[in-house]
Amino acid sequence: MRVAIITISDSVSRGHREDKSGAALEKRSVELGWNVIAKKIIADDLNTIRDLLIQIADSASVDLILTTGGTGVGPRDVTPEATSAAAEKLLPGLGERVRAVTGQNFPRAYLSRATAAVRGQTLILNLPGSPKGAQECLDAVADLLPHAAEVLRGARHD
Numbered sequence: 001m002r003v004a005i006i007t008i009s010d011s012v013s014r015g016h017r018e019d020k021s022g023a024a025l026e027k028r029s030v031e032l033g034w035n036v037i038a039k040k041i042i043a044d045d046l047n048t049i050r051d052l053l054i055q056i057a058d059s060a061s062v063d064l065i066l067t068t069g070g071t072g073v074g075p076r077d078v079t080p081e082a083t084s085a086a087a088e089k090l091l092p093g094l095g096e097r098v099r100a101v102t103g104q105n106f107p108r109a110y111l112s113r114a115t116a117a118v119r120g121q122t123l124i125l126n127l128p129g130s131p132k133g134a135q136e137c138l139d140a141v142a143d144l145l146p147h148a149a150e151v152l153r154g155a156r157h158d
Contacts, residue, residue: 087117
């Protein structure tokens with residue numbers, strides 16, 4: 001599976017903090033046997049996030065876009081809104097599963113507004129901004145993503 005990782009963080013995009021979440025997602029993606037072909041770092045800006053999601057999805061160069069950051073309840077957390085604006089279909093079940101699995105050990109996971117969507121033949125999955133949270137949330141749905149990508153490319157649901 002071809003993957004793009006987008007880190008969404010004002011402080012990381014300004015160079016004030018290291019991109020630990022993006023690095024954690026890249027490491028885990030490689031462990032899963034996926035090919036990370038693009039990594040980007042951008043600020044928490046709805047239009048910038050939306051436009052980059054559209055650009056990457058419409059390029060048909062990746063099967064999955066993983067975002068990290070901007071899924072909380074803070075005033076600058078706009079990743080789910082940007083994802084919804086870029087989406088052709090929402091996949092609420094993936095966000096529900098992420099919260100159900102991770103919320104068992106970390107009740108604050110239920111404050112996450114992480115979502116998933118489809119644009120064209122590309123899946124988009126929003127993950128939290130912490131390295132541990134991003135990896136644990138990815139692990140909660142990682143087994144479902146290759147099948148979803150195959151179905152988007154025309155495979156049957158068998």
